[in-house]
Amino acid sequence: MKKLLALLLCLAMALGLLAGCQPDTPPETTGAAAAPTGTAAPTQEPQTGVEGKIVLIYTSNIRGDLALYAQVAAAKAKLEGEGATVYLVDAGNYLQGGAGANSDRGLAVYNLMDAAGYDVAAMGPLEFVYGPATTGLPYHSNLTKYFTQAELYRGAEELEYRKNAPSAEEAVLDTRPAKDPASFQVICSNLTRGEESSGYYDYEPNAVLGDAFKLGFVCVVGPELPDTVQDGFLDGYTLTDVVEAPECDLLVSLGSEMTGDLHILPDPNGEPVIGAYLIDPETGAFSTLGLDLSGEDETVAALAQAAIEAASPVVGTVLFALNGKDAASRNGETNLGDLTADALKWYAENKFEGFAGDVPVVAIQNGGNCDQFLYAGDVTETDLLWALPFSPMGVGILYVTGAELLETLEAATQTADCPGWAQVAGLTYQVDTTQPYDAGEEYGDFYKAASIHRVTITSVGGDPFDENATYALVADNFLMNGNDTYYTLSAIKEAHPELYLNNGNGVKTRDIVAMYIREALGGTVGEPYSAPQGRIAVQ
Numbered sequence: 001m002k003k004l005l006a007l008l009l010c011l012a013m014a015l016g017l018l019a020g021c022q023p024d025t026p027p028e029t030t031g032a033a034a035a036p037t038g039t040a041a042p043t044q045e046p047q048t049g050v051e052g053k054i055v056l057i058y059t060s061n062i063r064g065d066l067a068l069y070a071q072v073a074a075a076k077a078k079l080e081g082e083g084a085t086v087y088l089v090d091a092g093n094y095l096q097g098g099a100g101a102n103s104d105r106g107l108a109v110y111n112l113m114d115a116a117g118y119d120v121a122a123m124g125p126l127e128f129v130y131g132p133a134t135t136g137l138p139y140h141s142n143l144t145k146y147f148t149q150a151e152l153y154r155g156a157e158e159l160e161y162r163k164n165a166p167s168a169e170e171a172v173l174d175t176r177p178a179k180d181p182a183s184f185q186v187i188c189s190n191l192t193r194g195e196e197s198s199g200y201y202d203y204e205p206n207a208v209l210g211d212a213f214k215l216g217f218v219c220v221v222g223p224e225l226p227d228t229v230q231d232g233f234l235d236g237y238t239l240t241d242v243v244e245a246p247e248c249d250l251l252v253s254l255g256s257e258m259t260g261d262l263h264i265l266p267d268p269n270g271e272p273v274i275g276a277y278l279i280d281p282e283t284g285a286f287s288t289l290g291l292d293l294s295g296e297d298e299t300v301a302a303l304a305q306a307a308i309e310a311a312s313p314v315v316g317t318v319l320f321a322l323n324g325k326d327a328a329s330r331n332g333e334t335n336l337g338d339l340t341a342d343a344l345k346w347y348a349e350n351k352f353e354g355f356a357g358d359v360p361v362v363a364i365q366n367g368g369n370c371d372q373f374l375y376a377g378d379v380t381e382t383d384l385l386w387a388l389p390f391s392p393m394g395v396g397i398l399y400v401t402g403a404e405l406l407e408t409l410e411a412a413t414q415t416a417d418c419p420g421w422a423q424v425a426g427l428t429y430q431v432d433t434t435q436p437y438d439a440g441e442e443y444g445d446f447y448k449a450a451s452i453h454r455v456t457i458t459s460v461g462g463d464p465f466d467e468n469a470t471y472a473l474v475a476d477n478f479l480m481n482g483n484d485t486y487y488t489l490s491a492i493k494e495a496h497p498e499l500y501l502n503n504g505n506g507v508k509t510r511d512i513v514a515m516y517i518r519e520a521l522g523g524t525v526g527e528p529y530s531a532p533q534g535r536i537a538v539q
Contacts (some may be wrong), residue, residue: 004334007247007294017238017314018468020041020195020538028149033211033240034147037224040179040450043275047263049085050079050082050083050084050278050289051082051083051442052083052084052138052281053084053085053278053279053280053281054084054085054086054087054210054213054278054279054280054281055077055079055084055085055086055087055276055277055278055279055289056089056215056252056262056276056277056279056286057076057079057085057086057087057088057089057274057275057276057291058070058088058089058090058091058254058264058273058274058275058276058277059072059088059089059090059091059094059272059273059460060090060091060092060093060124060255060264060266060267060272060273061092061124061266061270061271061272061273062090062092062093062094062272062532063094063095063096063097063098063101063126063270063272063377064092064095064097064098064101064377064378065097065098065110065272066098066100066101066108066109066112066304066307066308067304067305067308067477068274068303069112069113069115069116069293069295069300069304070116070171070296070297070298070300071274071293071294071296072088072274072293073115073116073297073299074247074293074295074296074297074300075276075291075293075295075298075511076088076116076117076249077297078292078391079276080297080485084282085210087119087120087209087215087530088116088117088118088119088450089118089119089120089121089122089217089252089254090113090120090121090122090253090254091117091122091124091254091255091262091264091265091266091273092121092122092123092124092125092126092127092254092266092448092484093114093124093125093126093127093266093270094109094121094124094127095109095126095127095130095149096126096129096130096244096375096376096377097126097375097376097377097378098378099308099311099312099314099378099380100304100307100308100311100377100443102377102379102380102382103310103311103312103380103381103382104146104153104264104307104310104311104382105130105146105147105382105386106130106147106149107146107147107152107179108303108304108310108311110152110153111184111303111307112180112300112303112307113181113182113184114184114195114358114476115121115299115300116297116300117183118182118183118184118247119184119209119307120184120185120187120207120209120254121183121184121185121187122186122187122217122219122254122268122434123186123187123188123191123201123203123219123221124221124255124291125221125225125226126226127149127201128201128225128226128233128234128250128376129219129226129228129229129230129321129373129375130149130375131253133316139188139498144161145161145176146164146176147176147179148200149200149201150199150202151179152179153166153181153182153186153371154163154181154182154184154201155178155179155180155182155255156176156178156179157178157180158175158176158177158213159175159176160173160174160175160176161173161174161175161176166356168257168519170346170424176289177226181442182396185204185205185207186200186204187203187204187205187206187207187217187218187219187254188203188204188205188219188221188223189205189206189218189220189243189244190205190218190222190239190240190241190243190258191221191237191238191239191240191241192237192238192240192290193236193237194208194236194237194238195236195356196235196238197234197235197328198232198233198235198236199238199338200231200233201234201237201509205218205244206218206219206244206245208246208247208248210352210414211323212250212281213250213279213373214246214248214249214250214310215248215249215250215252215280216245216246216247216248216249216250216251216252216278217246217253217254217257218243218245218246218251218252218254218260218392219250219253219254219255219256220238220243220253220255220256220258221239221255221256222256225239228321228323228373228375230324230325230372230373230516231325231326231327232354235380240300242434243258245260245261245392249281249282249284250262250279250286252264253366256347261284261286262277262286267368270302274290274291274293275289276288276289276290276291283343290408293357300493302506311380312380312381312382313380313381314378314379314517315379315380315381315383315384315513315514315517315518315523316378316379316517316521316523316524316525317377317523317524318374318375318376318377318525319351319376319380319524319525319526319527319531320335320376320525320526320529320531321373321374321375321376322335322336322339322374322375322387322423322525322529323335323371323481324334324335324336324370324371324373324374325373325385326368327369327417328366328415329367329370329371329421329423330367330368330416330419330421331367331416331417331418331421331538332357332532332536332538333533333534333536334367334368334422334423334532335366335529335530335532335533335534336373336387336470336521337367337370337423337424337532338386338425338529338532338533338535339367339513339516339525340365340369340370340388340423340509341364341381341423341425341426341512342363342364342425342510342516343361343509343512343513343515343517343520344363344364344365344395344425344474344475344476344509345363345426345474346520347395347476347515347516348361348363348397348472348476348499348517349361351515352397352501353503353504354501355397358472359399359469359470359472360426360460360461360463360469360471360472361397361424361426361461361472361473361474361479362405362410362425362427362460362470362471362472362473362474363423363424363450363460363474363475363510364422364423364424364427364473364474364475364479365419365422365423365472365475366412366419366420366421366422366423366474366476366478366479366484367418367419367421367423368390368419368420368484369388369389369390369391369476369478369509370388370423370464371387371388371389371390371391371470371532372386372387373387373494374387374525377523379513379525381510384510384513384514385510387510388504388509388510388513390478391508391509391510393477393478393480393481393506393508394476394477394502394503394506394507394513395474395475395476395477395503395507395509396474396475396480396493396500396501396503397472397473397474397477397500397501398472398475398480398489398492398493398499398500398501399470399472399473399494399499399500400469400470400471400473400475400488400489400492400499401440401467401468401469401470401471402460402465402466402467402468402471403456403467403468404446404488404492405427405457405471405473406452406455406457406467407449407452407466408486408488409422409455409457409487410449410452410453410454410455410486411446411447411482411485411486412434412485412486412487413431413437413455414437414439414446414447414449414485415437415446416433418446418484418485419484420446420479420484423536424535425535426460427450427457427459427460427511428457428458428459428534428535428536428537429456429457429458429535429536429537430455430456430536430537430538430539431454431455431537431538431539432453432454432456432535432539433454433538433539434539435454436452437449438450439453441508442487443455443487446485448487452497475489476508476509477502480493480500481493511518525538
């Protein structure tokens with residue numbers, strides 16, 4: 001696909017040089033708009049003289065900046081009042097980013113796009129990294145209130161779901177209200193669905209607006225989707241180079257230069273883009289149009305403000321995506337694992353009531369609970385629930401020997417994709433996966449370690465590891481109670497209860513991560529967490 005895209009771009013450049021045309025000055029925008037390209041160079045037009053013409057208002061990279069929708073809606077209404085036929089389209093990346101979108105997993109965005117009068121929205125790359133736009137995937141048969149992207153678009157019936165219940169018998173039920181279908185069309189032209197796919201991204205391949213003058217739209221994703229797409233969300237889908245364009249008078253490509261007469265591209269710097277084109281329905285000629293964004297639609301503004309005020313508290317800002325892929329966090333070190341383990345260690349050393357801090361502190365977070373990405377943008381409490389869903393039991397501190405710590409790590413690496421895989425802070429270790437795990441006594445779905453030969457602890461707190469030393473291990477009580485592969489911790493706790501400190505179950509792991517971001521990191525998860533920090537070496 002890269003080769004095809006490159007050839008098309010080269011051909012477009014060659015045609016432009018032969019015609020002696022260069023891209024025109026981009027229209028007035030919020031953020032930086034991409035320079036328009038196409039079969040003819042558009043010319044700049046003033047905002048007057050739109051009667052009887054078609055105006056195409058476009059947005060891209062809004063990413064949860066909800067207040068912008070009121071400005072766009074007002075600009076649309078003003079142009080319609082001057083006699084133009086106005087179409088409003090989005091070239092992608094409209095979900096997630098700001099707290100107003102992240103708190104309800106995109107519901108506010110869809111409601112605002114409906115209210116603003118959008119006609120078409122393209123699937124941008126960041127729509128895919130948002131997964132199904134929900135924490136409503138079943139976790140241990142416990143549904144939640146959020147809609148998937150397919151439900152946000154097509155609507156959904158009322159749903160009764162379990163709410164944080166330990167069992168079906170003790171279930172606390174709640175109701176997710178019904179949702180009407182969106183009034184705009186979502187398109188994706190080269191992602192095809194197989195029979196076994198999830199249906200999350202099974203959208204129309206294109207759109208056509210207008211009868212007398214038909215304006216067609218295609219959306220081409222790629223050439224490569226981001227590597228931050230969640231595990232399995234694109235299973236059953238195929239990304240192809242083939243784009244079947246609809247029959248129309250003028251073809252608009254949203255988010256790509258693959259095909260079409262008029263291309264609307266996202267800003268390479270990720271800033272919000274708002275602009276407009278003026279189209280002559282008699283000739284099909286188009287030109288850039290200066291867009292007046294000084295107004296504000298009161299109804300849309302009120303909806304945006306209500307969504308912003310209703311958003312769950314913002315924990316902080318993430319500058320880089322924090323990896324929550326199962327394939328990564330259950331087989332090696334991830335930056336999300338580093339952040340979570342660092343937060344636990346910081347909490348033990350600074351906040352844990354009753355802990356004397358008399359020995360070195362190490363932290364373990366099982367990879368199975370570093371479950372989803374935290375994406376660049378505002379991080380809300382909803383995002384932490386999404387990323388760290390299995391932390392209902394508070395955290396504890398357990399005094400362990402070096403030998404017990406080593407056996408704990410050995411057992412946590414016993415299989416590929418092991419949910420017990422230890423993301424750590426305060427120590428470094430090596431895993432030789434070329435050596436088979438020495439499976440001893442059966443332990444639930446796992447096995448105790450009959451010997452220690454895969455894992456080597458290389459340092460603790462920057463000092464050499466000592467099997468005979470005592471360390472304070474902080475971890476979620478889910479692990480302290482022996483879940484996943486952590487039989488060593490429950491055995492120590494039961495044999496020597498005096499070695500165990502509990503925070504009373506009132507502070508969960510995700511609460512501690514929120515504290516750490518706010519208090520220790522000053523509200524910004526920045527460069528130190530742009531990539532794994534080298535705590536785990538896997539051979």
